[in-house]
Amino acid sequence: MSLYGTMRTGVSGMNAQANRLGTVADNIANSSTVGYKKSSTQFSSMILPSTAGQYNSGGVETDVRYSISSQGTFSYTTSSTDLAINGDGFFIVTGEDGVNYLTRAGAFTLQDDGTLQNSAGYTLMGYEYDSAADPTIVVNGFDGLSEVNLSGSGISAVASDTGILAVNLPNTAVDGDTKTTSLKVFDSQGTSRLVTFTYTKTATDNQWDVVATDPDGNTILSETLDFDVDGKLTSTPDLTLTGFTQGGAEVPDIALSIAGTTQLASDFSVQNGKVNGNAASKVKGYEIDDTGVVSVAYENGDLVPTYRVALASVQSPDNLNPVAGNLYTQSNDSGVVVMGYAGSSGFGSIISGALEDSNVDVAEELTAMIESQRNYTANSKVFQTGSELMEVLVNLKR
Known part of the structure; x- marks a missing residue:
């Protein structure tokens, strides 16, 4: 067996354990680092060709791996x-x-x-x-x-552009009877504006007129509502409130759904009324x-x-x-x-x-550190023994 080979093998082992200690040190240092993924050192043997009469010692190689796919707590x-x-x-x-x-x-x-x-x-x-x-x-x-x-x-301020208003209109109303309600809408600067809706019974059965006005009294919607014999809306359920400007701010056109509006034997009531948009917040x-x-x-x-x-x-x-x-x-x-x-x-x-959290187990790393320390010491002994034998060989000449 080659004495030089023995010493090289010892050095290889010490280097491998030093690499392992390096990964252990990194893991312990980052045991509290958010999202840190631990590394580990894997060992594989390095074998050199040998003959029947002489063995050539090889060594050990290392490969660092990362447990990136292992999730922490x-x-x-x-x-x-x-x-x-x-x-x-x-x-x-x-x-x-x-x-x-x-x-x-x-x-x-x-x-x-x-x-x-x-x-x-x-x-x-x-x-x-x-x-x-x-x-x-x-x-x-x-x-x-x-x-x-x-x-x-x-x-943030968001102007209103869609809404819904569903009411029940009493079927006992006579020509000229009116019912009123209002919706709060928001302009481009986030100020609330009241839109007033006036429902007027016409002389025709199952028919009402609806007019919407802005805060200044300007008409922004005028439509006739028709109902069937069951009191359900037969005219279009989608209306448009024309946009208007007030106080230097703009209320855009508002797509208003009146689906759900009825004419039944009950008092006037609002079943659903809301618009999007919001005040300055x-x-x-x-x-x-x-x-x-x-x-x-x-x-x-x-x-x-x-x-x-x-x-x-x-x-x-x-x-x-x-x-x-x-x-x-x-x-x-x-x-x-x-x-x-x-x-x-x-x-x-x-x-x-x-x-x-880091996926490092500190107890496991400390155990690995002790193992590496012992193995490093053992490899150093191999190197030391080879060195001493080499010294004996050199001294034979004396």
Whole structure:
């Protein structure tokens, strides 16, 4: 057996245990890091060719693996912008370099510029929310993403443009009888304006005229309502209130549904009356649901969706490339990045007000540290023994 080979094997073993101690040190240091995924050192033997009469000692090789797919436990917080993923998927974040990265670290905080950044300074990415349809996702790329930005969500006022008013008109009314009610609508500056509706019985059976006027008394709707023998509306159930301007603000045309209006043997009553829009209101906070829809909560109780957080996944998460800042990038072995939304096929749900803990087991790491220390010492003894034997061989010449 080669003495030099023995010493090389001892050095190989010490290097391998040093690598293991390095991963243990990283894991312990990041045991409290949000979303951190532990690393581990795997060993494999390195065998050199030997002959029948002489053995060539080899050594040991190491390979570092990451438990990225192993989910940590959750810690709950009081911040609605702290996010955790329950299941598969990664948040997409971007740094000052403009490069997009994957991460499970969801400790996001609202910045002065309206963006949401995690503790490493990376900005959360998503899509602008559209209530009519989800945005078209580039499945295998980050195209179309934008920074989730809440800077434009200060005091909000939304003008009314749709509404509903369903009433019952008494069938005992005679020609010329009138009934009156009103609806509160909102103008473009958030001021409420009263629209008055006057129902007048005509000389024709089962027929009423309805006139709506703005606060200045101008007519903005005039329509005849017809009912069948059962007292149900036969004329169009969809009307339009003509827009008007008052006090320098505008009320746009309002699509008004009167479906449900009846003429029955009962007193005049309003069955349903409401319009959309809202008065000027300040931001109270933010809400993020389990599908990743980011909504601005106003003091008047309104929730206005603004963005939807995007998630990404790969076929082999454990083969992603780790990057400083608790980030990951795609590698040749991880597979392509696939985009989607929380709650959709292949993606977990988002938990607001929670953070994913590190998946490091400190007790397990301390055990590994002791094992590595003992093994390092044993390998050093092999090297020391080989060195001493080499010294004996050198001294034979004397």
